[in-house]
Amino acid sequence: MFRKILIANRGEIAVRVMRACRELEIAPIAIYSEADSEALHVRLADSAYPCGAAPARDSYLVADRVIEIAMRAGADAIHPGYGFLSENADFADRCEAAGMRFIGPTGEVIRAMGAKITARQKMASAGVAVVPGATEAVSDAKAAHWAERIGYPVLVKASAGGGGKGMRRVDAPAELPQALERVRGESAAAFGDVTLYLEKFVENPRHIEVQFLADSQGNTLHLGERECSIQRRYQKLIEEAPANGVGPELRAELGRAALTAAKAVDYCGAGTCEFLVDGAGDFYFLEMNTRIQVEHAITEAVTGIDIVVAMIQIAAGEPLQIAQSGLEIRGHAIEARIYAEDPDRGFIPSPGLISVYRPPAGPGVRVDAGVEQGTRVTTHYDPLIAKLISWGVDRKEAIARLDRALAEFDIQGITTTIPFHRKALRHPEFVSGRYTTNFVATAMETGKRD
Numbered sequence: 001m002f003r004k005i006l007i008a009n010r011g012e013i014a015v016r017v018m019r020a021c022r023e024l025e026i027a028p029i030a031i032y033s034e035a036d037s038e039a040l041h042v043r044l045a046d047s048a049y050p051c052g053a054a055p056a057r058d059s060y061l062v063a064d065r066v067i068e069i070a071m072r073a074g075a076d077a078i079h080p081g082y083g084f085l086s087e088n089a090d091f092a093d094r095c096e097a098a099g100m101r102f103i104g105p106t107g108e109v110i111r112a113m114g115a116k117i118t119a120r121q122k123m124a125s126a127g128v129a130v131v132p133g134a135t136e137a138v139s140d141a142k143a144a145h146w147a148e149r150i151g152y153p154v155l156v157k158a159s160a161g162g163g164g165k166g167m168r169r170v171d172a173p174a175e176l177p178q179a180l181e182r183v184r185g186e187s188a189a190a191f192g193d194v195t196l197y198l199e200k201f202v203e204n205p206r207h208i209e210v211q212f213l214a215d216s217q218g219n220t221l222h223l224g225e226r227e228c229s230i231q232r233r234y235q236k237l238i239e240e241a242p243a244n245g246v247g248p249e250l251r252a253e254l255g256r257a258a259l260t261a262a263k264a265v266d267y268c269g270a271g272t273c274e275f276l277v278d279g280a281g282d283f284y285f286l287e288m289n290t291r292i293q294v295e296h297a298i299t300e301a302v303t304g305i306d307i308v309v310a311m312i313q314i315a316a317g318e319p320l321q322i323a324q325s326g327l328e329i330r331g332h333a334i335e336a337r338i339y340a341e342d343p344d345r346g347f348i349p350s351p352g353l354i355s356v357y358r359p360p361a362g363p364g365v366r367v368d369a370g371v372e373q374g375t376r377v378t379t380h381y382d383p384l385i386a387k388l389i390s391w392g393v394d395r396k397e398a399i400a401r402l403d404r405a406l407a408e409f410d411i412q413g414i415t416t417t418i419p420f421h422r423k424a425l426r427h428p429e430f431v432s433g434r435y436t437t438n439f440v441a442t443a444m445e446t447g448k449r450d
Helices: 011-023 040-044 063-073 089-097 107-114 116-125 140-150 173-191 248-264 296-303 307-315 395-408 418-426 428-432 439-443
Strands: 004-007 027-033 047-052 077-079 154-162 165-170 196-200 206-214 220-232 235-241 269-277 283-289 332-339 356-358 365-369 384-392 410-412
Touching: 004 011, 004 063, 011 027, 011 040, 011 307, 011 365, 011 384, 027 040, 027 063, 047 063, 063 077, 063 089, 077 307, 089 107, 107 116, 116 154, 116 196, 116 248, 116 283, 140 154, 140 173, 140 196, 154 173, 165 173, 173 196, 206 248, 206 283, 206 307, 220 248, 220 296, 220 439, 235 296, 235 418, 248 269, 248 283, 269 307, 296 307, 296 332, 296 365, 296 384, 332 395, 332 418, 384 395, 395 418, 418 428, 428 439
Parallel strands: 004 027, 004 077, 027 047
Antiparallel strands: 154 165, 154 196, 206 220, 206 269, 220 235, 235 332, 269 283, 332 384, 356 410, 365 384
């Protein structure tokens, strides 16, 4: 097992990984930008090293500097968390070349699944159903051809996209040129890549994902599914596990598809396959996330498996601790992502000093946070400040506990999405469990002003 792990991240995920390290008796090492010198993850680490100026491009994204710090600190491995360098194939390769284990899949796998066109081709070859669409990168002329072939509405997508960036719906031919231009610009700015493709826009789908683990001995395990349909601008806001209305048969089919995808690329580590499920119950592969997911905690709540610990154990060469036949889904869990944003003003960021921070507690409640009272939230990073997770013996109890915990969550000095979450939980569509990815846009007034 590793002695020291450098966490190449910040905020709640850095704190989450540090806690897993502590339980494994591994010394956690932090890095921090100038804006994060007094951050919670810095205080909780065994040691912490400055990595640059506030903008992520000058600190957390400088791969050479991160590796140099890890070597100087005597780290055996680097955990990238999510975002930043977590899906950077070159970074993964360079960690290994420097003699440190990258806690995640190989650079080759990240490279293959990070390019959405290549990923679609690999999944189709493995027999996993993909959303109908282009089988190649598209120029403007080819885009028009593919759009007519698959039928409007379509999605223009960046091949290197992710996290809700690099996607735009197109309903008619006249809209296509502008959409191509805008997505190409977004992709260049966010990913340094202008490769685009087209997919059929699936109307009113559910966004369902499957968490899986795969070790270096060839063992695989899926941990059931999560419902991630409550989104705005393709960014998730509320997730739950298991997905309401997904019975044993569909769960098994989704799990088999996820493990087929993992085996097709010789995956090793923790990963997630995302699917779109239409009204008829048919599902299509959307993408594979080759990292820990923000919403991993709800899967931990219903399976009892610590996914971050499992990632570290797998990276250290240990086999999976449980077989598929031994997995049991218990109860129901829901996560609310608490953002420093103003839902009544189109979810614009709400930076500032957190003057009061009192998280909720009690049975079935978990808070994963990267802030505390006195933390200053800046505009340099993603505005996610905490995740509130509830667990109950059934969905009704999980909803009641989450609503109670949201009411207790006292954050002052900045505006947060807590009022949005409470309103969403009480909406009839959410209570019934019969909602789709259009929930925010059609059911919530905040979505209409977004």
